[in-house]
């Protein structure tokens with residue numbers, strides 16, 4: 001598999017729709033206090049650091065991924081929260097969203113020229129997704145932080161994508 005991370009260690013995590021009917025916490029869940037979005041957590045986020053790897057197949061389950069434009073909620077250091085509608089690869093089975101780093105970062109820099117200026121530094125975190133209808137309304141009328149987080153789903157977790165030196169295979173610790 002081309003994936004490592006907390007999700008791979010817990011493949012049987014319950015879906016968000018099931019979790020919402022259970023008590024707020026169990027031993028297998030992350031504390032709720034760290035969440036930002038009011039909506040149930042959705043999707044696993046994976047940042048693709050390989051410029052030439054398109055991930056048309058899921059690195060975890062090998063199912064064909066779909067191209068999806070998702071409104072991503074991103075926190076940019078020194079700027080704050082913003083929403084960027086970005087085409088991603090989505091595995092419908094794992095609900096894994098794969099974001100191409102080499103495409104994403106120029107879009108962030110283009111939105112905030114101060115980051116691209118000399119001495120600027122790009123430091124960001126992709127936190128979750130937002131309800132598409134709300135995002136469209138927000139385009140028309142502006143959107144407060146409260147409105148944003150009320151319609152936001154945090155990512156369930158993040159994973160790291162790796163290509164081993166001999167091609168695709170089990171991930172090994174790097175030297």
Ligand SMILES: [Zn+2]
Pocket residue numbers: 058059060061062063091092093094095096
């Ligand atoms: Zn998959």
